[in-house]
Amino acid sequence: MADREQDADDLTAVAAEVLEELASLEDPRVRAVNEKRGDDHGVNLSALRALAKRLKTQPDLARELWSTGETSAELLAVLISRPKEFGRDELDTMLREARAPKVHDWLVNYIVKKSPHREELRQAWSAGPDPVVASAGWALTSDRVVNNPHGIDQSRLLDIIEAEMKDAPDRLQWSMNHCLAQIGIHTPELRERARRIGERLEVLKDYPTPPNCTSPYAPAWIDEMMRRREAIS
Incomplete structure (x- = not known):
């Protein structure tokens, strides 16, 4: 039990560090452009992809980031996920939570299309x-x-x-x-x-x-x- 609690604490700490980095990447000009399309974030997508490449595939971290409800964190979660690890009901819930158009599109194209x-x-x-x-x-x-x-x-x-x-x-x-x-x-x-x-x-x-x-x-x-x-x- 102690090990699992420690793992959960470590994951939360890593997620907090990632959120801090995402916040540092916020650009008001990017946000202004994105908000016209209904996407409430200001992180350049090239920078977001570079961060995802550095983090590599981390399903547990992806779920932790998704749970924040932050658009940029949800986009990053999609990029570091492993599609086949998501169950049918989990994907259904995620789709209904994904109200930002870019999150919705990435979830469908990068995760659901590759799902059994x-x-x-x-x-x-x-x-x-x-x-x-x-x-x-x-x-x-x-x-x-x-x-x-x-x-x-x-x-x-x-x-x-x-x-x-x-x-x-x-x-x-x-x-x-x-x-x-x-x-x-x-x-x-x-x-x-x-x-x-x-x-x-x-x-x-x-x-x-x-x-x-x-x-x-x-x-x-x-x-x-x-x-x-x-x-x-």
Whole structure:
């Protein structure tokens, strides 16, 4: 018992040192930019990744950092985690706690997509009432469309997108639109239907896109990916 208590004390002390370092990396200019996107932290992501590289994989420390609820600490926790160590219910709880968009995205992309529970969570999240949680389910569905489409009814996905995407909250709408584009890009027999749905709904049609970047507007995105394929074929 004494050894376990000592280990817990040591872990808490290490976490406190890491939090102090994160605080020293805070930059008000970075925070101002991040807050416009809903991310309440001011740590440059390159500096955050450098810290994670130095710490290496430490699942126990990752859990300690996550428990603080600090956005920069949660991001660092994702980077030093071992995805297969998280149980299904633990991941579900973490996703519901991850309200900052960057934490949400990193948790899904770096942890959940590599988890043996990803398919069960994909189905549960996609059908849930919370639009932020549902957006994670749709992100996992997009990954299935691209990397493992067998067994997914993509026509049914298009039915849902056509009926619900136009009026969906922003983050859910973004994820559904991404799935629409991926279906159009990766499933030739549904390409024209995906393009027509995008044209009719006009979701993200006027999204400001920097020069030399691909528009998130699904018909334009699909067409650009097809153009690139033709250029290299």
